[in-house]
Amino acid sequence: MSTWMETTVESVRHWHSGLLSLRINSPHFSFKAGQFARIGLPGNDGEPLARAYSMVSAPGTETLEFVIAVVPDGDLSPRLAKLQAGDRILLNSHPSGFFTLDHVPEGETLWLLATGTGIGPYLSILKGEQVWQNFRRIRLVHGVRSSADLCYRDWLQALQQKKPQQFYYQPVLSREHHQHQPTMLHGRIPALVDSGELEHACKAVFNSQAQIMLCGNPAMIQDARTALKAKGLEKHLRRKPGNITMEQYWA
Numbered sequence: 001m002s003t004w005m006e007t008t009v010e011s012v013r014h015w016h017s018g019l020l021s022l023r024i025n026s027p028h029f030s031f032k033a034g035q036f037a038r039i040g041l042p043g044n045d046g047e048p049l050a051r052a053y054s055m056v057s058a059p060g061t062e063t064l065e066f067v068i069a070v071v072p073d074g075d076l077s078p079r080l081a082k083l084q085a086g087d088r089i090l091l092n093s094h095p096s097g098f099f100t101l102d103h104v105p106e107g108e109t110l111w112l113l114a115t116g117t118g119i120g121p122y123l124s125i126l127k128g129e130q131v132w133q134n135f136r137r138i139r140l141v142h143g144v145r146s147s148a149d150l151c152y153r154d155w156l157q158a159l160q161q162k163k164p165q166q167f168y169y170q171p172v173l174s175r176e177h178h179q180h181q182p183t184m185l186h187g188r189i190p191a192l193v194d195s196g197e198l199e200h201a202c203k204a205v206f207n208s209q210a211q212i213m214l215c216g217n218p219a220m221i222q223d224a225r226t227a228l229k230a231k232g233l234e235k236h237l238r239r240k241p242g243n244i245t246m247e248q249y250w251a
Contacts, residue, residue, distance in 0.1 A: 005091050008088060020067075030059070036055065051077070111139050121247065135166075172184075225246075
């Protein structure tokens with residue numbers, strides 16, 4: 001049975017006014033890479049005001065890290081954005097979710113397609129060993145509005161330099177153009193899947209030997225599924241193996 005625990009904020013990093021990374025102390029919290037947890041603050045009615053966020057941190061660490069989009073008129077995220085190191089915060093003791101590699105068949109190539117804060121569970125997955133053992137090639141595609149939203153970009157570029165034969169990081173901007181960065185793609189992820197531009201940039205293909213994880217805005221997921229279906233790829237189900245695994249985020 002899950003319970004609420006009070007713990008401490010270790011640090012808050014503001015990527016910009018609408019995006020932050022929150023680190024909290026959690027020495028006894030056990031989870032699998034790709035899962036999420038509920039964090040919150042006391043509400044006016046005495047019950048916790050809480051939301052679910054995926055862990056960015058690797059399992060087994062004593063710190064939980066979350067990447068959070070600040071919703072200006074939201075009940076919780078503006079309050080989370082005001083937290084500082086040492087402040088108290090609530091953590092639900094039970095992790096949730098099935099967006100883990102345990103539910104993804106092994107294959108030649110793993111595509112990790114994300115929009116916005118949907119990149120969170122992929123960062124946790126990439127910090128473990130299982131993903132590097134299960135796939136020869138890993139392609140992370142992060143779709144955002146502008147370059148300011150490319151959180152963890154430096155870490156991902158360093159990972160690519162460390163594992164150049166196996167890992168490739170592809171940022172995609174939907175509302176901003178960078179003429180001096182030729183490796184940056186522009187547009188929406190589903191359109192880039194449909195046109196083949198994403199495969200060309202990442203030097204990998206969407207075929208029967210690939211597994212695709214989709215995490216982010218529901219519109220991206222729906223449109224990406226349509227584009228992938230046109231390439232002969234279907235949702236992976238236990239009773240009917242396929243190539244697509246999904247997790248919907250609203251931010």
